[in-house]
């Protein structure tokens with residue numbers, strides 16, 4: 001498939017950036033729909049630097065705000081372009097044990113808002129464009145791809161060990177006491193994308209517009225773990241990733257993005273709709289996702305929250321009063337500490353003071369360096385695969401010594417990791433993974 005107009009959301013980093021790059025290489029006209037103008041334009045420049053003939057443009061889209069989604073569609077319409085493919089890739093996750101709910105501009109629980117409701121509205125506002133292209137264009141088709149995750153499945157080990165519950169339509173934003181956690185919200189949002197895919201496929205029957213969802217596989221090197229403590233990020237990216245790579249559990253950015261590009265462009269998938277793909281193959285999604293009644297009720301509720309024509313509009317409840325938010329925020333420090341302990345760091349004593357703000361500062365620095373960081377990671381992947389855990393921990397020892405000598409300089413994440421506890425954590429995580437576990441059964445952020 002070449003010469004098509006494709007919108008890729010969240011295309012400034014991770015899987016989305018690679019998807020956009022591959023699609024540009026294939027001669028398509030790619031709109032990088034990103035919330036940050038700076039990051040979006042930097043991503044376009046990077047694609048153009050590698051491929052000066054690429055048709056890549058940035059357009060602003062913040063899925064956390066439905067008015068931004070509407071504005072994006074207006075801006076897209078003003079370009080006069082047709083639309084052949086929409087890739088709903090953008091997504092986020094809070095630390096799995098995080099108990100602090102956050103809200104979008106429309107008072108949606110943040111994870112559900114960004115991962116499902118924003119893309120739900122975006123898709124509907126672009127449906128007429130896709131239908132028109134499918135009817136009038138040479139291809140006789142148009143496609144929607146929702147990038148979801150094996151984490152939608154309750155039977156995945158990480159969901160089971162974190163006591164993740166089925167989606168409760170009466171508690172859609174997890175506002176009932178003690179029901180919210182980062183992992184519960186992520187699982188619900190990824191399930192919602194699949195339920196939406198199946199119901200929309202039914203509604204689009206006969207329209208020549210297809211909709212499918214795809215799990216790109218476990219790719220620890222993306223920005224998805226950015227909301228985790230520095231200890232967890234270190235563990236996932238630099239300790240577990242090399243080990244899991246050797247065990248062939250993880251996928252590279254290239255593999256994950258090609259899995260998405262395949263569903264978006266493979267001629268063999270013309271006319272295929274309402275399917276779940278993983279590792280370039282059609283797979284059966286979770287039992288929960290196959291429930292017709294849940295697909296329908298999820299679709300209806302989403303349509304009401306997004307104020308779609310033909311549905312009775314519904315507004316999300318007001319978020320809890322600020323006191324409660326402040327109270328739960330102060331718990332975040334504890335959550336980080338717990339997480340850190342779980343990830344194998346000491347999490348005690350002087351180092352813990354101000355950990356939360358330090359994490360936020362690190363996350364900001366990391367966000368700004370996102371594209372560069374991932375590039376560097378990718379270059380190192382092969383090298384890292386050869387490294388043994390012992391070599392990683394040896395480096396930690398060296399860095400720890402350096403930083404003691406030079407305490408005024410910025411500390412690296414590795415400094416915080418006691419070597420013995422990292423080793424124990426790695427051994428613990430390895431024990432949890434069945435070597436023959438298929439990729440769709442493996443959680444993407446195993447360290448959480």
Ligand SMILES: NC(=O)c1ccc[n+]([C@@H]2O[C@H](COP(=O)([O-])OP(=O)(O)OC[C@H]3O[C@@H](n4cnc5c(N)ncnc54)[C@H](OP(=O)(O)O)[C@@H]3O)[C@@H](O)[C@H]2O)c1
Pocket residue numbers: 009010011012013014015016033034035036039061062063064065089090091092114147148149150215216217218219220221222223224225370444445
């Ligand atoms: N990595 C994995 O192992 C894995 C496995 C299964 C599924 N997935 C899915 O793959 C997709 C891409 O994730 P990734 O791993 O590539 O993570 P990533 O590097 O963090 O990329 C996520 C992208 O989504 C964007 N985004 C976040 N919030 C947004 C918002 N409010 N509006 C618009 N864009 C927003 C981010 O933009 P900013 O940079 O501005 O935040 C970023 O460009 C996600 O849907 C994720 O759930 C990932």
